[in-house]
Amino acid sequence: MTTNLHTLINSLEGIEIITEAAQVAKLSHDYHTFSPVLVSKLEGKVGDIAVRPTREAEVLKVAAACAKYRVPVTVRGAGTGNYGQCVPLHGGVILDMTRMQKILWVKPGVARVEAGIKLAAIDKKTREFGWEIRMAPSTYRTATIGGFIAGGSGGIGSIQYGSLRDRGNILALRVVTLEDEPRVIELRGDDVQKVNHAWGINGIITEVEIPLGPAYPWAEVIVTFDDFMAAAKFGHALGNADGMISKLISVFASPIPRYFHALQQYIPEGTHAVFLMLAEPSLELLPGLVQRYGGQITYEKLAPEAAKGTPLAEFTWNHTTLHARTVDTGITYLQSMFPAAKSLQLVEHMYNHFGDEVMMHLEFFRVNGAVVPGGLQLVRYTTEERLNEIMRYHEEHGVTIANPHTYIIEDGGRKVIDPEQLKFKEIVDPYRLMNPGKSKVLQ
Ligand code: FAD
CATH class of the missing domain: 3.30.43.10 (Uridine Diphospho-n-acetylenolpyruvylglucosamine Reductase, domain 2)
Structure with a gap:
């Protein structure tokens, strides 16, 4: 030392x-x-x-x-x-930061907490008042709110509220600087974007103020389909059904459901599955829509029962990759976003083009008001070269790739580092000590 x-x-x-x-x-x-x-x-x-x-x-x-x-x-x-x-x-x-876990206050529709608190702990408290966090990664039982904001993007709930980067999804951040005499800066409104998804390169978040959504009793449902595109179209239609309140719409092409050992009995071999979290008042309207796309409801749990076992959400988003890798460590993944205009057309193209090498996993979420499938496809990894080729093919066809195989911010989802984040970094981290090496322009 x-x-x-x-x-x-x-x-x-x-x-x-x-x-x-x-x-x-x-x-x-x-x-x-x-x-x-x-x-x-x-x-x-x-x-x-x-x-x-x-x-x-x-x-x-x-x-x-x-x-x-x-x-x-x-x-x-x-x-x-x-x-x-x-x-x-x-x-x-x-x-x-995990010892900083106080809930500072909860008001209707908004909460202020310390950055190291787990997302699930925030929900536990705010639900006492009928509110919950608007969106959470599938790691919400372990991940912290500070880490989600500095390193994540969206997840369960994004079908209603979009992503963290959307205006209004973070209300304020309190940040400690790394100057000779460190200061505390409160960022509000659009200024929160200076630190949002900045990977801890420009300030230590100590407190977070976030908006909340109504805490519905969420039912969990599995619907299976013989045809993959029918499953994808059903997911899209449900996301677009404005009167039905969903929190999660995840689509898995066969054979992905085979990796979910605990759920085998609900997903017949060879079928494609859609996992849902749906507000209980919307449940009555579901069978009609399922029928229209030729699906079968094979699993349905009302909120109190769903709260007892492993939540369905813990098979979705990047937990899907986790489950697949538990069975086969040769599997990795992509992060992609299909353009709203021809999203399902492109999903179908990629599904047919790559076959079993790139297994289709979609998470529907809202982008600028439109319901869009994001892909967390599972890839049977062979070489880095082939992985890059697969990502290039998607990009050439208009699918946006947020490369998860790089530790450089600019090479990942955002493509360029936000100039406002860099300006803020110059102020709060003059000696470039925060998470050095993670940005190209700061090497
Ligand atoms: P960490 O991993 O500890 O940190 C993430 C980044 O934030 C780092 O750059 C760190 O330096 C920075 N950071 C942490 N705390 C602070 C702070 N207080 N101030 C400044 N910078 C800070 N992500 C999603 O967006 N959606 C998903 O659905 C999702 N699913 C996942 C599923 C699995 C199985 C796994 C393994 C990951 C998943 N992720 C997902 C990624 C990750 O779990 C989330 O982004 C999570 O919110 C990160 O929180 P954390 O506390 O673990 O952050």
Whole structure:
């Protein structure tokens, strides 16, 4: 350990510090393991120590010490990110935010919480008042709200509310800077975009204010289809049924449902499945729509019963990849967005073109008011070259790829780093200590 690190540790008396190598290595890891490309690139990257603040005053103290001794800082929530966002490329301090989990207040339609709280814990509290978070990743039982905002994009609920990047889905962020004398900055309105999905490169989020949605009793349903495109069309039609309130519409081409061991009895071999979370008052209208597309309802649980077992949501979004990889570690995935204008036409083309090599998994969500299928297709991985070829083919046909096989922000979903985020970085991180190496323009 360097002298600087020793001095830094000494200056942080009273704050929990972890130096034990195995534990620090664990806290330097995330779920980039879904990508064979990232696994080889990030092997052996670990921090030097981990620090666990319990309140903002401690975060300010850590920030001051890291700025003073020029030690890199990688902020971490639950470490469930998929792109190596919280794997430190240049050692230094892992700033683990998970002990900052207070709910500061809940009002009708809005809540303010500390950044390290788990998403499910927010819901538990707000549901007492009839409200819930608008959208959550399928990791909501473990992921933190700070990590979701800094590293995620959307998920369960996005069929109603769109993505985190949509105006109004984050109301305010409180951020600690990494200057010589760290400050606390409150970002509100459009200014939240300066830090939204910035992978912890420009400020430490300590508090978050988020809007809430009405907490319906959500029923869980599985519908199966003999024809894949009938399943996809049904999902699209349900998403467009404005009077029916859905929270989740996930479509899985056969053989993906075979990877869901616990649900085998509900999905006959060779069929394609659609998983739904539907507000109970909308349930009565479902059979008619299912019938129109030739589907069969094979599983239906009302909210109280659904709350008892493994939620259906934990088979969707990137949990699908997790389940598939439990059976076959040779599987990886794509992240894609089909353009609204000819989305189902392109889905059908890709489904037929790639066959079993790229297994179709769709999550319907709302983009600028339109219901669009996002793809988290499962890929039978052979080589990095072939994976790139598959992604290129999609792009050449007008499907947007958010490459999940890179740890560089600009090469992922956003293509270019937001200039406002860079400007903000210059102010809040003058020594470029925050998550260094994750942006091309900041190398
Ligand atoms: P971490 O992984 O700890 O951090 C993510 C990024 O945020 C890192 O760059 C980190 O430096 C930064 N960060 C964390 N906390 C702060 C803070 N307080 N201040 C500043 N920066 C911070 N994502 C989705 O969007 N939708 C999904 O449906 C989804 N499903 C998933 C399913 C599985 C099985 C897995 C493994 C991942 C999935 N993800 C999904 C990705 C990930 O789980 C989510 O984005 C999650 O919200 C990340 O939260 P976290 O607390 O684990 O963040």
